[in-house]
Amino acid sequence: MSSIIQGIAASAGIAIAKAFTLQAPNLTVEKRTTTEAASEHTRLDDALAASTVDLEKIKDRALTEFGEEQAAIFQAHLLVLNDPDWISQVKDYVSNEQVNAEFAVQTVSQTFIDLFEAMDNEYMRERAADIRDVTKRVLAHLLGERFVDLTAIDEQVIIVAEDLTPSDTAQLNKDFVQGFTTDIGGRTSHSAILARTLEIPAVVGTKEATTIKHGDTVIVDGLAGQVIVNPTEAEIATYREKQTQYSAQKAEWAKLAHESSQSADGHHVELAANIGTPEDITAVLEYGGEGVGLYRTEFLYMGRDALPTEEEQFEAYKVVLEKMDGKPVVVRTLDIGGDKELPYLPLPHEMNPFLGYRAIRLCLDEQTIFRTQLRALLRASVYGNLKVMFPMIATVNEFRQAKAVLLDVKAELQQEGIKVSETIEIGMMVEIPSSAVMADIFAKEVDFFSIGTNDLIQYTMAADRMNERVSYLYQPYNPAILKLVQMVIDAAHKEGKWAGMCGEMAGDEVALPILLGLGLDEFSMSATSILRARSQLKQLSREQTQAAIAEIMTMATADEVEAYVREHFMTK
Numbered sequence: 001m002s003s004i005i006q007g008i009a010a011s012a013g014i015a016i017a018k019a020f021t022l023q024a025p026n027l028t029v030e031k032r033t034t035t036e037a038a039s040e041h042t043r044l045d046d047a048l049a050a051s052t053v054d055l056e057k058i059k060d061r062a063l064t065e066f067g068e069e070q071a072a073i074f075q076a077h078l079l080v081l082n083d084p085d086w087i088s089q090v091k092d093y094v095s096n097e098q099v100n101a102e103f104a105v106q107t108v109s110q111t112f113i114d115l116f117e118a119m120d121n122e123y124m125r126e127r128a129a130d131i132r133d134v135t136k137r138v139l140a141h142l143l144g145e146r147f148v149d150l151t152a153i154d155e156q157v158i159i160v161a162e163d164l165t166p167s168d169t170a171q172l173n174k175d176f177v178q179g180f181t182t183d184i185g186g187r188t189s190h191s192a193i194l195a196r197t198l199e200i201p202a203v204v205g206t207k208e209a210t211t212i213k214h215g216d217t218v219i220v221d222g223l224a225g226q227v228i229v230n231p232t233e234a235e236i237a238t239y240r241e242k243q244t245q246y247s248a249q250k251a252e253w254a255k256l257a258h259e260s261s262q263s264a265d266g267h268h269v270e271l272a273a274n275i276g277t278p279e280d281i282t283a284v285l286e287y288g289g290e291g292v293g294l295y296r297t298e299f300l301y302m303g304r305d306a307l308p309t310e311e312e313q314f315e316a317y318k319v320v321l322e323k324m325d326g327k328p329v330v331v332r333t334l335d336i337g338g339d340k341e342l343p344y345l346p347l348p349h350e351m352n353p354f355l356g357y358r359a360i361r362l363c364l365d366e367q368t369i370f371r372t373q374l375r376a377l378l379r380a381s382v383y384g385n386l387k388v389m390f391p392m393i394a395t396v397n398e399f400r401q402a403k404a405v406l407l408d409v410k411a412e413l414q415q416e417g418i419k420v421s422e423t424i425e426i427g428m429m430v431e432i433p434s435s436a437v438m439a440d441i442f443a444k445e446v447d448f449f450s451i452g453t454n455d456l457i458q459y460t461m462a463a464d465r466m467n468e469r470v471s472y473l474y475q476p477y478n479p480a481i482l483k484l485v486q487m488v489i490d491a492a493h494k495e496g497k498w499a500g501m502c503g504e505m506a507g508d509e510v511a512l513p514i515l516l517g518l519g520l521d522e523f524s525m526s527a528t529s530i531l532r533a534r535s536q537l538k539q540l541s542r543e544q545t546q547a548a549i550a551e552i553m554t555m556a557t558a559d560e561v562e563a564y565v566r567e568h569f570m571t572k
Contacts, residue, residue, distance in 0.1 A: 001230070001232075002228055002229060002230050002231045002232055002235055003228075003229045003230070004226055004227070004228055004229075005181075005203075005206045005208055005209060005211075005212075005226065005227040005228075005229065006206065006225065006226055007181065007203040007204055007205050007206035007207075007209070007225050007226070007227060008185070008186055008187060008192075008203065008204050008205040008206075008225050009187075009203060009221075009222050009223060009224060009225035010185070010186070010187050010189075010191075010192035010195055010196070010202040010203060010204045010205075010222065011179075011192060011195035011196045011198075011199070011200060011201055011202040011222050012196075012201065012222045012223055012246075012532075013179070013199070013200065013201035013222045013223070013243075013246060014201060014219065014220070014221055014222065014223065014239055014242050014243040014246055015158055015178035015179030015200065015201040015219070015220040015222070016178070016217070016218070016219050016220075016231075016236060016239055016240065016243070017156045017157050017158045017178045017179070017217075017218065018155075018156075018157055018158070018215055018216070018217060018218070019157070019158055019160045019212050019213065019214055019215060019216045019217075019218045020153065020157035020158065020159050020160065020214065021160045021161070021210070021212065021213065021214040022148060022150075022159055022160065022161035022164075022168065023148065024136075025136075025140050025143075025145035025146060025147055026143075026145060027136060027139045027140060027143060027145060029102045029103055029106045029139065029143070030100075030103070031099055031100070031103045032099065032100040032103065033098055033099065034098060034099065034100055035098055037091075037094050037095045037098070040094045040099075040100055040101040040104075041091050041094065041101070043101045043142060044087075044090060044091065044094070044101040044104075044105070044138075044142070046141070047101070047138050047139075047141035047142045048081060048082070048087070048138060050141045051081055051134070051137045051138050051141055052078065052081060052082070054137060055074050055077050055078050055081065055134075055137070055167075056078070058074050058167055058170050058171065059071050059074035059075060059077075059078070061151070061170060061171065062074055062170040065170070072299055072302045073130075073170070074167075074170065075302070075304070076130055076302070077130055077133060077134050077167075079305075079343055080130055080131055080134045081134050081137075081138070086108065086109075086112065089108045090104045090105055090108045091104075093107060093108055101142055102139055102142040102143060105135060105138055105139060105142065106135070106139065109131055109132075109135040112128075112131050113128045113131050113132055113135075115128075116128035116131065129165070133165045133167055137167070147167075149171070150168060150171035150172060150173075150177075151171045151173060153173065153176045153177065154176060155176060156176055156178050157176060157177060157178065158177075158178055158179050158180060158181065158218045158220055159172070159177055159179075159180035159181075160180070160181055160182075160209050160210065160212045160214075160218070161180070161182050161183075161209070161210070162182060162183045162184060162209075162210055163182050163183065163184045163185060163191070164180065164182060164185075164191040168191075169191050169194045170194075172194075172198065172200075174198045174199070174200050177200060178200065178201070178220075179195075179200050179201035179202055179203075179220040179222065180195065180200070180202050180220070181202065181203045181204065181206055181209040181212075181218070181220055181227045182202075182204045182205070182206065182209055183205075183206055183207055183208065183209050183210055184204070184205060184207075185204035185205050186204065186205055186471060187204075187504065189204060191204065192204055193526075195222075196526055196528055196529075197526075197528070199528055201220045201221070201222030201223075202220065202222055203220050203221065203222060203225050203226065203227050206227060209227065212227075212229055216229055216230055217229075217230055217231060217236075218230075219231050219235070219236070219239050221239070221242075223242075223246070250531075252535070253531035253532055253534070253535050254531060256288060256531050256534045256535060256538075257286070257287060257288035257531065258288060259288070259534065261290060261533075261534050261537055262537065262538065263516060263537055263538070263540050263541060263542040264538060264539060264540055264541050264542075265541045265542055265543055267516075267542040269516065269520065269521060269522065269523060269537065270290045270291055270293075270328075270500070270521065270522040270523070271288075271289065271290050271522075271523050271525070271530050271533055271534055271537075272289055272290055272291035272292055272293030272294075272328070272330075272500070272522055272523065272524040272525075273287070273289040273291075273292055273293065273524060273525065273526065273527040273530060274292075274293060274294040274296070274502055274524050274525060274526060274527075275292055275294070275295050275296070275320070275527075276295075276296045276299045277299055277316075278316055278319040278320050278323075280527070281319075281320055281323045281324065283527040283528065284324075284527045285323070286527070287527045287528060287530045287531055288530055288531060288534065289327075289527055289530055290327060290328075291324065291327045291328035291329065291330070291385075291522070291524075292320065292324060292327075292328070292329040292330060292331075292524075293330050293450065293500055293501075293502045293506075293522055293523075293524020293525075294330060294332055294450065294502035294524050295317075295320060295329060295330065295331040295332060296332060296335070297313075297331060297332060297333065297334055297335075297373065298334055298335050298336045300312070300313060300316055301334065301336055301342055302336075302342065304344075305343065305344055306344050307344065307345070307369065307372075309372075310372050310375050310376045310379075311376075313372070313373060313376035313377075314375075314376040314379050314380050317331065317376060317377055317380035317386075318379075318380040318383050320384075321380055321381075321383040321384025321385070321386060322383050322384060324384055324385070325384070326384060326385050327384075327385060328385045328387055329384055329385060329386055329387065330387045330388075330389055330427070330450060330500070330502075330524070331377060331386065331387070331388055331389070332389055332390075332391050332429065333360070333363060333370070333373060333374070333377075333388065333389070333390055333391065333402075334359070334362075334363055334369065334370070334373055335358070335359045335391040335392065336358065336359070336362065345369075347362075358392060359390075359391040359392030360390050360391055360392050360393055360398055360402055361392065361398075363390075363402070364398065364401055364402060364405070367405065370405060371405065371409050374388075374405065374406050374409040375409055375412075375413065378406075378409060378410055378413055378420045378421075378424070379413065379418060379420070381420055381421035381424050382419050382420065382421050385423075386421060386424050387424065387425040387426075387427060387447070387448065388406065388424060388425070388426055388427070389426075389427040389428055389429055389448070389450055390402045390403075390427075390428050390429070391428075391429045391431065391452070392429070392431060392432065393428040393429065393430075393431075393432070393435055393442075394432045394434050394435060395434070396438070396441060396442060396445065399428055399442065399445060399446065400445065403426055403445075406426060425447035425448055426446065426447050427446045427447050427448035427449060427450060428442065428446050428449065428450075429449075429450050429451070429452045429502070430449050430450070430451045430452065430456065430488050431451075431452040431454075431455035431456050431459070432455075432456070432459055433456070433459055433460050433484065436451075436456065436484040436485075436487055436488050437484075437487065439487050439488045439490075439491035439492070440487075440491040440494070442491070443491040443492050443494065443495040443497055444495055446497065447497060448492070448497055448498050448499065448500065449488050449489075449491075449492050449497070449498075449499045449500065450499075450500045450501065450502050450522075450524070451485060451488055451499065451500070451501040451502070451503065452501075452502055452503050453476060453481070453485075453501060453503025453504065453505040453506070454503040454504055455503075456481065456484065456503070457474055457475065457476060457478075457481055457503075457505075458474070460478075460480055460481060460484065461473045461474065461475065461478065461480075461481075475558040476504070476505040476508060476511055476558075477510060477511065477514070477558040477561040477562050477565075478557070478558040478561075479552075479553065479555055479556065479557075479558075479561065482514060482518075482552065482553065482561070483553065485501075485515070485518060485520075486518050486549075486553070489518050489519050489520055489521075490519075492521075493519060498521040498522065499519075499520060499521055499522070500520070500521060500522030500523070500524055501515065501520055501522070501523060501524065502524040504525075506520075506523040506524055506525045507523070507525030507526055507529035507533060509532070509533075509536055509570070510562050510565050510566065510570070512533060512536055512537065512540075513540055513545045513548075513565055513568075513569040513570075514545070514549070514552060514561070514565060516537070516540055516542055516545045517542070517545030517546045517547075517548055517549045517552075518549060519546075540569060544569075545569065548564075548568060548569075551564070552564060552565075
């Protein structure tokens with residue numbers, strides 16, 4: 001008899017295959033007393049060396065299969081693995097406490113993990129996950145255990161796990177891994193994002209996926225967020241038909257790759273893509289992106305041991321601008337610091353770095369770094385349609401200061417005889433509620449707004465979307481969020497400016513009719529979401545969505561809003 005497990009639809013599609021349960025190696029550590037510290041130090045060094053070889057291979061595969069953004073994760077793991085402070089603490093613990101290497105590794109690492117997990121922000125908890133991932137690898141070598149080699153899978157399977165680590169996900173081969181389901185995670189978790197990149201169905205956050213037995217037949221319905229375990233023949237037939245229908249739907253969407261993004265009543269909006277590296281442009285063009293709505297430049301700074309040079313940055317920006325061939329490219333200046341640490345840029349410890357010294361706050365203080373990036377951007381501007389936006393703007397003075405630095409760098413380049421485009425638009429991200437509330441004032445000074453809903457929702461609702469206990473408050477359809485978005489769009493239009501959105505909400509099928517009705521000009525999303533959004537847009541009347549906004553804005557809850565949209569604009 002079949003059973004249904006409900007979870008979160010993290011990546012669209014239908015997958016049917018045998019379950020491959022991902023069993024973690026036995027890393028049970030026993031404390032042993034030893035006076036042979038030198039021998040234990042050697043064992044540790046050997047385990048570190050073997051782990052380095054593992055991670056180098058995984059990093060190389062990630063670079064080939066997924067690009068620099070994913071490879072940077074493993075460069076960070078290598079930095080953790082070779083952190084002299086961590087290594088020296090482990091060796092000192094071995095010597096001072098006269099214990100075996102694996103016990104020292106586990107004890108010292110847990111201290112670091114507890115420290116990072118106690119911090120109330122997403123990035124620091126990811127650091128804890130990185131340390132845990134690396135620690136498990138070192139312990140496996142010390143204990144003579146081996147991880148499952150996911151690259152060795154040679155039959156069609158669905159991966160079942162409590163969670164998938166970065167090391168796991170980087171090894172998935174979409175020719176054989178048809179989909180996956182996990183106990184934990186959400187739509188914005190690393191594994192979910194990678195699933196969408198690979199275009200394999202995924203259902204996460206089920207809380208009970210690991211009750212599935214190895215070899216069970218499993219259906220992963222990434223459209224409805226369900227996992228069907230040991231389905232009947234009739235159920236398999238039904239889902240085979242759904243697979244066929246979804247494949248046909250994707251084929252129809254593919255025909256829209258070179259079409260304009262227009263509503264049923266002829267209103268045009270821009271469907272753009274979010275990227276992290278120049279390599280991502282291939283997918284943007286393949287899926288018919290009309291621009292780049294967010295180029296996350298921090299990936300140029302991560303996974304390395306020194307700041308990127310002006311020339312390195314210039315080449316990265318130039319390549320993207322040239323490949324987009326005149327289509328708009330919105331580049332976000334460096335969003336690093338506080339919640340995203342760089343090993344070569346020591347920053348003070350903060351109790352709440354997510355609300356601390358980061359993004360434009362750091363750049364205005366560290367102007368050598370900021371000016372180098374701006375020089376590279378402005379030099380590249382003559383190769384395409386560049387738009388520059390500043391992140392984490394909270395006050396009008398911050399925007400004015402950032403713009404003044406940009407204009408000063410521009411004048412400096414022109415004095416050097418270097419050409420700079422005269423049509424660069426200068427805008428800002430709206431991620432902080434104060435910026436949304438003051439949008440009418442900002443609109444007089446900016447050329448455009450780009451609404452970063454991932455942070456705007458967190459800050460407005462005072463809820464970390466990666467904290468499972470309060471994740472229910474991550475509500476993109478909450479009327480409070482919609483009213484802030486409306487304020488920003490209306491303020492932009494009143495001053496003859498445009499407003500875009502580059503958070504997850506921009507690619508959300510429930511949010512799209514609302515955003516169309518609110519008058520959003522540019523929707524920037526994952527490249528793989530563009531064709532579905534273009535198809536949905538063609539079925540919507542802008543006039544009808546506009547007429548619905550007044551009623552939507554009187555609603556009290558996100559659930560009411562979602563139910564209304566599904567009934568009026570998503571009924572098949």
